Amino acid sequence: MSKNSIATFVVDWGTSNFRLFGLDSKGALVDTIEAPLGLLQIKDGKFAEALEPKLKALTPSYQHIPVLMAGMVGSASGWREAPYVAAPASVSDIANHAVCFELPWGAQARILPGVSYRSAEFYCDVMRGEEVQVFGLPFLTESKNMHVVLPGTHSKHVDIKSGSISSFSTYFTGELYALLSHYSSVKPPLPAQEIINEDAFVKGVKRTAEGALLNDIFSARSLRLFGELADHEVADYLSGILIGNELHSSTHRNIYLVGGEALCARYELAAKELQIETYTFSGNTCFLNGIARIIKEIENEQ
Secondary structure, eight states: OOGGGOOEEEEEEOSSOEEEEEEOTTSOEEEEEEESOOGGGOOTTOHHHHHHHHHHHHOTTGGGSOEEEESGGGSTTSSSOOOOEESSBOHHHHHHTOEEEEOTTSOEEEEOOOEEEEEETTEEEEESSHHHHHHHTHHHHOOSSEEEEEOSTTEEEEEEETTEEEEEEEEOHHHHHHHHHHHSTTOOSSOOOSSOOHHHHHHHHHHGGGOOHHHHHHHHHHHHHTTSSOGGGHHHHHHHHHHHHHHHTOOOSEEEEEEOHHHHHHHHHHHHHTTOEEEEEEHHHHHHHHHHHHHHHHHHHO
8 A cells, every 4th residue: 555645644652652553544554653752752842853754754745644643642741731531431522622733844733632530539540542442442342331451551441331431440560560570579580481471370360369469479589489489480470460460350250352462361361260251352453443433523523
């Protein structure tokens, strides 16, 4: 497919990573670029200067192609703040509350808002970017009511009712694993391997049955000291403890997993041990399907 057929740029811009998609007029993917160009890498607010070379790399006629952005780029520390939409939130709510502005080279840009949720005093939550993936699921499932788990640095558990995000909660799983793996006394002596050690991982999941997370984490050290956990098992054992603890908190026996293949595989394995049925979908596919729905809503407004 010719790069000259790109009609819309879509950017999934997070704290650490950057993904750019070029879509044609029918919403089909023409080309994509991924780069370690997250918000943390942008100095002095020079988002336009960082974005322009990436657009140009997809097509030289980038100057007049609109850009639709989602993720942390719309946070208070991002390019332009797009205030959260309160749950329950629909696709049209997201489209209607986008922040619009003109880019230095003349093209129009939109930054989508995230979603917030408050159930009671001191019980509140937020998401940015994941809502787009969630709204892409109905294209693949034909279901308007489901419980979705999006594994990641900050894993999201989302309830969808009548096609809208009704409630959700965030789990510190991925970031806690990174902190424990690099800066704690339970730091694995060997890094995690690409291929998961299923036995060690399941040992960690089983350990979480009592719900004593802090004690379970320390067991990664004590079991190794007593020779019951080998050096090469510690990383996956620790991963099993954290993911197992996260899934134990869910009351749902059927969940839709949305994310990358490797991380979703770990959640599938933990869910199987906990007798939770899973249905897994690609994060990229769901994101693009969600964007297609949002673009359609925006076009209907105009």
